[in-house]
Structures are given as C-alpha cells and as structure tokens.
Amino acid sequence: MARLAYFLSFLLLTVTTTAYADPSPAAEEPAYVELAGRAPAQVITKCTVPNTAALTFDDGPYWFMREVIRQLEAANGKATFFVNGNNWACIYNTELSGNIRYAFERGHQVASHTWAHKDLTTLTWDQIHDEMWRVEQAITRITGAVPAFMRPPYGNQNQLVRDASGARNQTIVLWDVDSGDSTGASVDQQKATYDAVVKRRPSTILSLQHEVQWKNVYETLPYVISKLKGAGYKFVTVADCLGRSKYQRVGPAEARNANWKC
Numbered sequence: 001m002a003r004l005a006y007f008l009s010f011l012l013l014t015v016t017t018t019a020y021a022d023p024s025p026a027a028e029e030p031a032y033v034e035l036a037g038r039a040p041a042q043v044i045t046k047c048t049v050p051n052t053a054a055l056t057f058d059d060g061p062y063w064f065m066r067e068v069i070r071q072l073e074a075a076n077g078k079a080t081f082f083v084n085g086n087n088w089a090c091i092y093n094t095e096l097s098g099n100i101r102y103a104f105e106r107g108h109q110v111a112s113h114t115w116a117h118k119d120l121t122t123l124t125w126d127q128i129h130d131e132m133w134r135v136e137q138a139i140t141r142i143t144g145a146v147p148a149f150m151r152p153p154y155g156n157q158n159q160l161v162r163d164a165s166g167a168r169n170q171t172i173v174l175w176d177v178d179s180g181d182s183t184g185a186s187v188d189q190q191k192a193t194y195d196a197v198v199k200r201r202p203s204t205i206l207s208l209q210h211e212v213q214w215k216n217v218y219e220t221l222p223y224v225i226s227k228l229k230g231a232g233y234k235f236v237t238v239a240d241c242l243g244r245s246k247y248q249r250v251g252p253a254e255a256r257n258a259n260w261k262c
C-alpha cells in the first residue's frame with residue numbers, strides 16, 4: 001500500500017505543480033519504487049538542427065547568470081542552464097532564484113544538473129531519484145515548469161541513471177565541445193578550443209561551459225559568441241537545437257514560502 005501511495009504521489013509530482021505546495025513532511029524523503037514500463041532515458045550528445053549552437057552553462061545558479069543572458073541576447077540568442085540545487089550556492093537564494101525565473105521568462109532553458117552535484121554512478125536507485133527530485137521540485141516551485149532535460153554531474157551516467165531519468169520522463173544531455181573551463185583550461189586555451197571548432201565547422205555545436213567563474217563569463221564567453229556568430233551559428237537552447245520542448249509541462253509558479261530552503 002505504501003508503494004502504491006508513493007507511485008501515485010510520483011505521478012502527481014510529474015503531472016501537477018500544486019503537489020509541490022503541499023508542505024507534508026512525507027514529501028521530503030520519499031521511498032522510490034521502480035516504475036515499470038518506462039524506457040531508459042535517451043542520451044543526447046549532439047544537436048540536430050543545422051547551424052545551431054546550444055551553449056550550455058552548468059553548476060549555477062550563480063551570480064553571473066544575468067551576464068550570460070545579456071551576452072547571448074545581444075547576439076539574438078538563447079542559453080541553457082543546467083542548475084544544481086545546492087552546489088556553489090543555494091537555488092532558493094532570493095537573487096539566484098530570481099535569476100532562474102528571469103531566465104525562464106525570457107525563453108532561456110532551465111534544466112536539471114541534480115541537487116548536490118554528486119557522481120550519480122556511485123549512488124543507489126533511491127539516492128539517484130532523491131538528487132533528481134529535489135532540484136526538479138525547486139525548478140518547478142520557482143518557474144512552474146517541470147524540466148524535460150537533465151545533465152548528470154561530470155557527465156557520469158550508467159544504466160541505473162538512465163533508467164531513473166527515463167522514469168522521470170527526462171532526456172540526458174551531454175556535449176560535443178568541452179570548453180575545459182571546469183578542468184583548468186585558461187581563457188586562452190578555451191579560446192583555442194573554439195578556434196579549432198570553427199575551423200572544423202561542424203553542422204551543430206553542443207557546448208559544455210560553466211557560469212560560476214568570473215573570467216569564463218566575462219573574458220571567454222564574449223570571444224566564443226563573437227567567433228561562433230561569425231561562423232554563422234544561431235544560438236539556441238538545447239531543446240530548440242533538437243526541435244523539442246524544454247519542459248514536460250508548465251503550470252503556475254509557487255510563491256516563496258518556508259519550504260524554499262536548502
């Protein structure tokens with residue numbers, strides 16, 4: 001009976017947003033069950049719409065999100081943010097949740113990077129769902145939208161992670177260009193990476209970048225945008241570069257309340 005009750009609550013979570021308003025403590029630590037009949041998540045590494053570049057920014061929300069948005073909008077483009085719940089900062093911080101709302105309202109894509117940036121391949125089924133669920137809940141509270149895409153921290157995923165994402169109706173997104181900004185690449189090295197990409201001129205680009213370092217947002221990104229724009233790429237969200245919807249569904253956002261805490 002408890003399993004059935006959980007199954008029903010899972011369905012509620014995925015099909016309604018009002019479920020999030022329920023402050024019931026039971027919602028804090030659900031016991032996850034296997035959801036039979038759902039396919040494992042698809043793993044995307046490339047865009048499909050020609051001449052698109054989906055620049056993706058991980059590990060926020062952080063203080064530079066609006067600058068990323070400003071730069072991409074100046075190039076008539078859109079960004080995708082794979083946000084954590086509690087990594088560099090807490091997603092419920094007033095300014096940062098405001099940034100997420102701002103990004104959402106202006107048509108940029110907000111997607112899941114899971115709650116605390118753990119390596120999902122080291123976790124159990126229940127733990128994986130917990131990492132996924134907490135940030136989905138936060139995104140839905142803040143925007144009203146249930147994200148349709150997730151990126152596992154470090155890009156690490158296994159069958160269990162694909163099954164869990166699939167059960168949550170999500171698509172896993174990796175990348176085909178790594179800026180190197182999270183593994184110690186200097187601004188010049190990152191520029192050289194994009195110079196080499198432009199030389200190859202692939203039909204599409206799905207980048208891995210991060211919004212949490214000042215120099216990468218203020219020094220690398222203007223160069224990347226100018227270079228790729230010059231090569232004829234259009235900056236679109238991950239969903240748009242695949243011709244899909246950003247969100248599973250969109251309902252009303254929740255007003256800030258006592259549950260908004262990390």
Ligand SMILES: [Zn+2]
Binds near residue numbers: 058113117153154
């Ligand atoms: Zn990350």
